Amino acid sequence: METLFAWILRAVPFGTIILYGAAGEICTEKAGNLNLGIPGIMYLGGFAGFASAYLYEKGAENPNMALCVLLALLCAFAAGAVGGLIYSFLTVTLRANQNVTGLALTTFGKGVSNFFGVYVLNGQTATQSMVYKTFQTRMPFLSGLGTVGQLLFGYGFMVYAAVLLAVGMHLFFTRTRTGLNLRAVGENPATADASGINVTRYKYLATCIGAGISGFGGLYYVLDYNQGIWATTGQIEALGWLALALVIFTTWKPLNLLWGSFLFGFLYWLYQFLPNVLGITVASYVTDLVQMVPYVVTIVVLVLTSLRKKREDQPPASLGLSYFREDR
């Protein structure tokens, strides 16, 4: 039982990282843009959040932690959005190929973050930003309520914000005119254009805001999950691809993020906790194999959705295609 609790306490924060990444990507893909630059964007967000918090702590005499958190959030969002802006300028305005642009953005984001990451730390390795303590602040009263309180309320505020975000996005896509317009752009931009929707503006905004949200994933990884340490962040790229997998897994529905992301967290940590729960020991080569489970599950979901051909489970119809009004 103990192990199971420890597993949950590990899976939920992990799920939150990719929940942010995937939520941003869903927003982007709903506008018909398949942004394979998500790993790079998460890098940018994580780096900007960390760098701003770290430099502020170092510079200010009496750092105000609440301000520091706000600053980190703002910078992570802005950095992600800049990544999204590069992507949308190239793919929407200049109509470059989306897959290729995304991959280039991943290379670029990874390069910028790691290069300047070392630069900011200025030779010091394993430097911690103390703001992680604020990020990890538990709810004062509820998290004390025994095991259940721990499991439900034992996380930093960004976990709950992520849940609200997923619900909010669901309402946005299904209940608001803007959300419906956005989906129209992703399904059939020509029709959307004909009905007076500004396709370019929608694509730009959805991509930039989506990228900003994905940036929070990187921020959460560095400043909460990784306890404010920048040095060991080679993992962000793998997380970015996992976030992309999660988008497919949820069949482009934000509400499915709520359980999908935490399920992925469970699957990711399967290799460490399942043997304990079952009381067996497994060889280390088996743990290597078990780590592929999230990806295999995603492939299965991808195949099943294409087999069943249910209309509501399909990707946005114009996903990956550039739109040019005069192309008919």
Place this chain on the structure above:
Amino acid sequence: MKNSHSGREPIARIVKRGEPSFRLKVVVRACAVLLALLLDAGFIYFVTGLNPVDVYVTMFNGTFGTLMRFQWALRDFASLLLIGVALAPAFKMRFWNTGAEGQVLMGGLASAFVMIRFGGIVPSGLLFTMMLLMSVAAGALWGVIPAFFKAHFSTNETLFTLMMNYVAIQIVASCVTVWRGQASGLGKLNTKTKAGWFPQIWGQRSTINVILVVVFVFAMFLYLRYSKHGYEISVVGESQNTARYAGIHVGKVIIRTMILSGALCGLTGFLIVAGRDQTISVNTAGGDGFTAIIVAWLAKFNTFYMALISFLLIFLNKGAGEIASAYNLNSYAADIIEGIILFCILGSEFFIRYRLVFGGTKGKEALR
């Protein structure tokens, strides 16, 4: 005309060009590379305060400084280019094979398996043949799985092949764990017998890789341009409906082409293991599988352009590495420089396909 409904007129309109001339293509792309070099110089100056011209000279030395450096650059060039060549038929068919990384890894893994299992037991000619066949088969298998589902159920291949990469990575990680046993790393395989290592030619084991790449660049060019298969691929890529109408079995073409693409990726894995690394790890493909996607796309499936772009990227990469060690920067500078140049080339395609018409719609242009 619908001027009446808004007073504002766009500053420029976008008009699609007809067939762009060769001169235009060259000029636009040269401008893109030039712009990228300027931006990179700006970045280098901003970070280091060094004279960018000096830095570019240092960069040049990364590839051309010594014979050995040049040979190493050629070796990496060969791997990148061969993956690009492998992707060409798939991309020409508009099949987004983002799984090259995994296909290369599976090929490399098969080679390493043969080296470990049969190295020193069978004669070297047979050993190389087995390595070749196994790695080609492994790569083809990894490529044909997504193709099968694409052909029969139109499963999204971009995402499927992407996920297959990570499955491959974990399989390699698992095998490496088994093979290394108690040791901390796998190290080079068969160090005593050197079984399964390519012989040294001109001082490098990778010479065979370079020669083979040249062969494949020509062969793939001819295959795509002059063979019946190549024609079918391009028809399927242009329009699947047209292909069906013309009596081409679309599913068959997709599966056949992906077997070819995967097999060539697997072959690359074999060449990397036998001619470069003499071992296998999750970094054997080292991101080349992704970079090659960009190479293949930018070259518009023309293998000779691919060679040019691959060389440019390897040159920049080696150069950035050289700058990094010369000026105490970290090697991630290479990723930034590469990213900037890719953005510029990608963006420049726009000016080849379209032209901007300045001035309002009231001008002569609108009357045509």
